Amino acid sequence: MTKEKCEKDSTCETCDQTSSCTQQEKEAHAQEERLKSKLSHIKHRIMVMSGKGGVGKSTVSTNLAVVLSQDGLNVGLLDADIHGPNIPKMLGIESQHVVGSATGMVPVEVFPNLKVISMAFFIGDRDNPVVWRGPIKHNAISQFLGEVEWENLDFLIVDLPPGTGDEPLSVAHLIKNVDGSIIVTTPQDVALLDSRKSVNFSRMLSIPVIGIVENMSGLECPHCHKEIPLFKTGGGEKAARDMKVPFLGRIPIDPEMVTDCDRGMPFVMAHPNSEATRAFKQIADLCKEYVGFKEIEKKLETEKSPYHFQKQEVKR
């Protein structure tokens, strides 16, 4: 059968009307096909976002990925921060490189069931800035999604750069069916203001908000053990209530967390019994619960799920 026009869903190599497609169209169709094929092996996709930088988004992404992998799940961690890719440093793998295979790029393995891809693996000199505008960044993220050999994953955690600009837009448009977003904030007002923007941004892109995480919430003096209200506390929970999204937990500031980040050791592994680790585990449990209910919902094809996340779900 002869098609009138090269359709988006078919690669041009097999399309009957190959001759009528421009080279650019052919490449775009082939890339889309690769993306679709690679993403079909990933069960759940979660975006970790924040409106403001420096709230510990990468720390949350990294520790969440480690906790999920400790539970025996296959986890991929995509560091979508093109200008400041710090996840490899936090996991002590910054000197590693991505190798090529016949069908794509092989991500760097932290454990057999935790794999990472990051711009950091492609920069020769780590002091060199990546001076790219939006369209080139879009292409890089597209390659991270379409050409990386993730293999079968239970979870792909995407650590986005802060804000509501090119990178989050690119990821959302490329992945298409993101399961949900986690919004990280610190409790001070200026950060909360930006986290409310992230909730609305997520809703605009029809990505359900799994919930808000309040990071750097309260500090205990290591000497006198009294509470120091450095960035205040409780603001994240209030923002969650105001914006009608779930609150996933409060992670206290722990000076050890900074040290662990710098020496490339995930905090949840170095301090398995700490309050912060308990908070990370709770966030991971809520994520699993969230996607579990989403799967049941899908199976039952019912509109009236008893699930408490239902309220803020957006029709996609």
Add this chain to the structure above:
Amino acid sequence: MTKEKCEKDSTCETCDQTSSCTQQEKEAHAQEERLKSKLSHIKHRIMVMSGKGGVGKSTVSTNLAVVLSQDGLNVGLLDADIHGPNIPKMLGIESQHVVGSATGMVPVEVFPNLKVISMAFFIGDRDNPVVWRGPIKHNAISQFLGEVEWENLDFLIVDLPPGTGDEPLSVAHLIKNVDGSIIVTTPQDVALLDSRKSVNFSRMLSIPVIGIVENMSGLECPHCHKEIPLFKTGGGEKAARDMKVPFLGRIPIDPEMVTDCDRGMPFVMAHPNSEATRAFKQIADLCKEYVGFKEIEKKLETEKSPYHFQKQEVKR
């Protein structure tokens, strides 16, 4: 005399070859002319940058601008963070609006000699995210520079969003002759890694680095007054030494700074005798010294200035 082609330096309204310019060309030439005319009233232009978000870049920009204005200088503060414009909140002017004049937009006045422009003044609902890709952001920044009635300024402080992407590139290309950049970092390794990228980014754009500021440097427990090494200390100074750029000072963490930010009161005004205020004043003094020497250098047209910033100056 008839010109062969509409030249970039002339607006098309007065150009002899008006008919040969496309509408788009005419607009671009007119915009360039406006930009040139507006920028000619600004003596010194300083970009405040950081490789990583959340290091307190906006806090440094705001307090630096306030200190310079307290010295009687005319200061403009441009909040170039399109997605997370927080400077108006930090100065308690977030409910204000920009008004139009016959020749442009009138920036919001904090004091008669301190004026601010920010995306925040143009967003109706402050929870609404600005979901813009690079080219639209470039246009917005171009308008902030070319259509704002700054009048005569001694200093224009441009607070950039973190990273090395669209916004810093746009500002550098539009302003053209930036006097220098101030790079803000916190002392932990992951932030320092990004600040080194910013130094190289600045050099790539031929913008001399005025120096590095180490923010959130050390915390004293307000109860027992012992030192808490939250983000460590000294890393900024080491990075400055490594990258051969001046070190401008160390700003300690002060829980009051978060509270002041949230209530819209510049820290240097609320705590004029604090250690952090002394650090901000020192940074302002070094900036004045820097541009002063640059002016002398220009006048003398000498290549061998005794000025200690000379070493890292890049030929433009």
